[in-house]
Every structure is written in structure tokens, then in C-alpha cells.
Amino acid sequence: MPHNALADGKRQEEDRTMDESAVIGQRVQRLRTERGLTQRQLADPAYTASYISTLESGKVRPSETALRFLAERLGTTYEELTTGRPARLATELRLALTDARRLLATGTLGEAAARFRELLAEAEELDLTSERVEALTGLGECALESGELTAAREHFEEADRTLAAAGEPLPRRVRALRGRAVTHLLAGELRYACYVLETAIDELNAQGLHDPDALVLLYASSIGPYMDMGAHARAAQAAELALALAPRVSDPALVAGMHRSVARTLLAEGRIAEADASLAKAQDLYQHLQTRTELAHCHWMRGYVHAQNSDLEGAERELRTAREMLAARSAALYTAQVEVELADVLRRQGRREEAVDLLSRLLEFGTDLGDGRGAVHAAGAHRLLGLIAEGDGANERAEEHYVMALALLERTGAAGDLADLCRLLGDLLRRTGRTEAALDAYRTGLGHRAAPGTTTLGPAPTPPPFRDSW
Missing domain, CATH: 1.10.260.40 (lambda repressor-like DNA-binding domains)
Structure with missing residues (x-):
């Protein structure tokens, strides 16, 4: 046989x-x-x-x-x-895809998604693999911005499978892999997002494929989940490697994204002026590129910088700008995260009613937060509502919000946020005379604390041998 x-x-x-x-x-x-x-x-x-x-x-x-x-x-x-296929058809399709990508950067998500769908059908009819992958990646990015995480993940996974089946090298697959990781990050699956990114980094370095564009994209993308998991030292290492690679990167959009992500680690280290300078560089690049969503992210992060520096008026101004830009592009999950930051600024300004109204509308009419999408954002909203309720003396309502926030975060692996919430809940329970329950909350919080520079994934990815290979 x-x-x-x-x-x-x-x-x-x-x-x-x-x-x-x-x-x-x-x-x-x-x-x-x-x-x-x-x-x-x-x-x-x-x-x-x-x-x-x-x-x-x-x-x-x-x-x-x-x-x-x-x-x-x-x-x-x-x-x-x-x-049997005229070469001009492939060229025309590639030009149309370039126009669609510009539309994604400067137009509306609906228009861009519709155009990418048309071009995907053409690429499939002509049996053009590279163009099909480009259309799938574009559709994934449209769905990612609009908060359609399941659709985004399916597009990125199909793009990655197509490239792998065609025998394309790993650097060609990095954008699809990064897209997959971001869908998991926005769904609150932080550890898996780190796993996807770290695995790709290790494979690139193990195979000697020290592609600067690919590595900067992966290192910059890993900073967010590292920070959310409380692995600040590992985030700082990723930022350092991204900065070292930046001079070798040919894509200014990647450099801008790197500066935006690196700012988070500078903030964690208290280096406010350097973080603001890094974000200013990113903002200048994105303004040149007319990439509206990434430009909005820069306003968002600059607002966070101002808030950390106690410039609440500057923070509110930047966050409102970011919110308007993201809402105009129907970037639902990103808009929700900015609104949580804005509500915190309003609370710190003493405008509690405005903050409560914003957070309540976010949770009631938002983007199904907490149902597998935006769990970290929904938890942040409940945490702020808990703080406001506690400040008003409504301890029972505050406890309810803290418990709801904990339930949302337990699925995400956001160690730092979990530890902070357990501390808040423990303090509240202790003040209301429930000492044993408070101790349980504190112990839970200690269990969620991440050792500096670590995640549950083992050692950090092996850094590329800069001097030896380049």
C-alpha cells in the first residue's frame, strides 16, 4: 500500500x-x-x-x-x-492597495474596509498571494480600529497562514503576527499577546533574521502588554532595543510607533520630560504621514504625561483632542481607553459628576466592554467609579465597583492593575472593620505582583547581536 x-x-x-x-x-x-x-x-x-x-x-x-x-x-x-495574467493587472492592484492604505490612514474606516474587501476579491480572482495578504492585513487593521476583534483576528490569521503556506520568510509575516497579538491584547489576553510577540522575536533572532523593521515593530508592540502586566523592567528592555534599532529602520511610521510606545516606559521611570519629547517626535512623524489614529494615540499619551506631571488642564485638552479624533474614526476600543483616562483627570480636578457621567455612559452604551473586549478598560472604569463612591462615603457601592473590576481583570493577566485593586479593596474592608476579608484581599494582591522584569512566560526574548550581525 x-x-x-x-x-x-x-x-x-x-x-x-x-x-x-x-x-x-x-x-x-x-x-x-x-x-x-x-x-x-x-x-x-x-x-x-x-x-x-x-x-x-x-x-x-x-x-x-x-x-x-x-x-x-x-x-x-x-x-x-x-x-496567462497580464502583468499590468497585478501592478494596478498594488497601486489600488496603496490608495486603500492611504484611505485607512486619512479617511474613514468604513470606506477603507469596503475598498479592501473589493481588492481582496480581485486578488483572489487573479490568484495573487502578496496582494491578497495585503488586503487581508488592511481589513484586519480596519476591524482592529473599529473594535471588531474576532473579525480582525480572523483576517490576520488568514494572512499569516497564506504567507506561511507560500513559504514566505518570518519578516514578511510579522505584521500579521503583530496584528494577532494586538487583538489578544485588546481582548484582555495579555499573556498570550506577549507569547505571540516574544515567540516571533526569538524565532527571528534564532534564525539570524535580524530585520530592523520587523524587530522594531515587535519590540514596540510588546511594551504595552508588558506595562499592563507590571513587567516594567522587561518593557524598558524592549524600549531600549527598539531605540537601538531605530536608526536602521526605513519606515518612518514604525519609528513613530516606537517613540509612542517607548514613552510609556519613560513614564514608568518618572522621566516625564523625556517621555514628552519622545511623544513629540512621534507626533511630528505622524502629522507628516497623516496617520490620524496614531496621531490621536500621541495626543492620548501626551495627555497621560501631563496628568502624571499634575498639569490637569493640559491633560484634559490633549485627551479631549484624542477622543474626538478616535471617535471620528469609529475606533471604539481606543476611544474607550481615552475616556477612562479623561474621567480620571476630571475626578482629580474635582469634577466628580462629569467623571461619573462619562464612565457610566461608557459602560452602559459603549462597546460591550468586559465581554471579551476591552476588559482592562471596563475594569479601569469600575475602579474610578469605586474611588469616587468611596470619596463620597458610599462604601458599599465602592466595594461593588472594586469587585466587578477584579472579576474583569482576573482574565487578563494585568498583574499591576490587579495588585492595585486588591490594595484598594483591602483598605476599604479594613476601614469598615472587616479585617479578615481585608487580609484575604491583600494576600490576593501580593499573589498578583510580578517580579521586576518578568512575566509568567520565562526568560525575556534573546536580544539580537547588534554588533556581531550588523
Whole structure:
């Protein structure tokens, strides 16, 4: 049976090759006839008329060298001769994809998504792998911004599978992998987001594929989940490596994204002025690129910087700008995160009623926060509502909000936020005379504290050998 199976497989492969040869032969004959050439005229000076006759009858599979020679003689392209597809169609599709990406950066998400869907259908009809992947990635990014995490993940996974099946190297797959990781991050699955990013980094370095664009994208993307998990030292290491790679990066959008992400680690270290400077660089680059969503992220992070520096008026101004820009693009989950930050600024300004109104509307009419999407944001909203209720003396309501926030965060792996909430709940329980319950809350919080520079994933990814390899 195994011998027969092997023989059958070999025959099937031979039949497929013969079919392809026959199709190519017919194509050569048609183009030769259309151009009024004899077999000898087509063959000269490299081949013979009998070879062209054999080729046109489908009895031989021509080599790439022969096909390129014949394509030139026939006034066509190698691609058209081998696939029957005019080369201009692929070029036009690539130009259309470039326009769609610009639309994603400067237009509305709905328009961009509709255009990417049209181009995906064209790429599939023409059987163009690279263009199909570009359309899938564009659709994934549209869905990511609008908060459709399941759809985004499906698009990114299909793009990655397509590239892997085509034997594309890992650097080509990085954008799809990064997209997958971000969908898990926004769904509150922080550890898995780190796992996807760290695995890709380790594979790149293990294979000697020290691609600067790919590594900067992965390192910058890992800073967010590291910070949310409380692994500040590991986030700082990723930021340091991203900064070291930045001079080798050819894509200014990646450099801008790196500066935005690095600012988070500078903030954690109390380096406010440096964080603001890093964000200013990113903002200048994104303004040049007209990438509205990333520009909004810069306003958001600058607002956070101002808040950390107790400039609450500046923080409110930047956060409101970010909120308007993101809402205009229907970037639902990002808008929710900015609104939580804005509510905290309003609370610190003494505008408690405004903060409560904003948070309540966010939880009631928002983007299904807490149901697998935006759990960290929903937990942040409940935490703030708990603080406000506690400040008003409504201890029972405050406890309810803290408990709801804890339930949301327990699925995410956001160690730092979990530890902070357990401390808040423990303090509240202790003040109301429930000492044993307070101790339980404190112990739970201690269990969620991450050792500096670590996650539950083991050692940090191996850094690339900068000096040795480049």
C-alpha cells in the first residue's frame, strides 16, 4: 500500500506538470500566431523550431530561462506567459492597495474596509498571494480600529497562514503576527499577546533574521502588554532595543510607533520630560504621514504625561483632542481607553459628576466592554467609579465597583492593575472593620505582583547581536 500510494502521488504530480505544460504550450502558440511568427523565427537564435513544436504540443515543460527568452521574443512578460495574467493587472492592484492604505490612514474606516474587501476579491480572482495578504492585513487593521476583534483576528490569521503556506520568510509575516497579538491584547489576553510577540522575536533572532523593521515593530508592540502586566523592567528592555534599532529602520511610521510606545516606559521611570519629547517626535512623524489614529494615540499619551506631571488642564485638552479624533474614526476600543483616562483627570480636578457621567455612559452604551473586549478598560472604569463612591462615603457601592473590576481583570493577566485593586479593596474592608476579608484581599494582591522584569512566560526574548550581525 505505501508503495502504491507513492506511485499514485508521483503519477498525480506528473499529470499536473503535463497539464501545466500543455496550457503554457497553447499560450505560446496563440501569442506566436497573433504576432505572425513562425516556429523558427520564435526560436532563433537560442533554440530550434523542433523545440518550439515540442513545447507547443505540451510534451515538454520549458525552463524558466526558456520562458523568459520566449516572453521577450513574444513582447510579453514572464508572468503573463506562465500564468496567462497580464502583468499590468497585478501592478494596478498594488497601486489600488496603496490608495486603500492611504484611505485607512486619512479617511474613514468604513470606506477603507469596503475598498479592501473589493481588492481582496480581485486578488483572489487573479490568484495573487502578496496582494491578497495585503488586503487581508488592511481589513484586519480596519476591524482592529473599529473594535471588531474576532473579525480582525480572523483576517490576520488568514494572512499569516497564506504567507506561511507560500513559504514566505518570518519578516514578511510579522505584521500579521503583530496584528494577532494586538487583538489578544485588546481582548484582555495579555499573556498570550506577549507569547505571540516574544515567540516571533526569538524565532527571528534564532534564525539570524535580524530585520530592523520587523524587530522594531515587535519590540514596540510588546511594551504595552508588558506595562499592563507590571513587567516594567522587561518593557524598558524592549524600549531600549527598539531605540537601538531605530536608526536602521526605513519606515518612518514604525519609528513613530516606537517613540509612542517607548514613552510609556519613560513614564514608568518618572522621566516625564523625556517621555514628552519622545511623544513629540512621534507626533511630528505622524502629522507628516497623516496617520490620524496614531496621531490621536500621541495626543492620548501626551495627555497621560501631563496628568502624571499634575498639569490637569493640559491633560484634559490633549485627551479631549484624542477622543474626538478616535471617535471620528469609529475606533471604539481606543476611544474607550481615552475616556477612562479623561474621567480620571476630571475626578482629580474635582469634577466628580462629569467623571461619573462619562464612565457610566461608557459602560452602559459603549462597546460591550468586559465581554471579551476591552476588559482592562471596563475594569479601569469600575475602579474610578469605586474611588469616587468611596470619596463620597458610599462604601458599599465602592466595594461593588472594586469587585466587578477584579472579576474583569482576573482574565487578563494585568498583574499591576490587579495588585492595585486588591490594595484598594483591602483598605476599604479594613476601614469598615472587616479585617479578615481585608487580609484575604491583600494576600490576593501580593499573589498578583510580578517580579521586576518578568512575566509568567520565562526568560525575556534573546536580544539580537547588534554588533556581531550588523
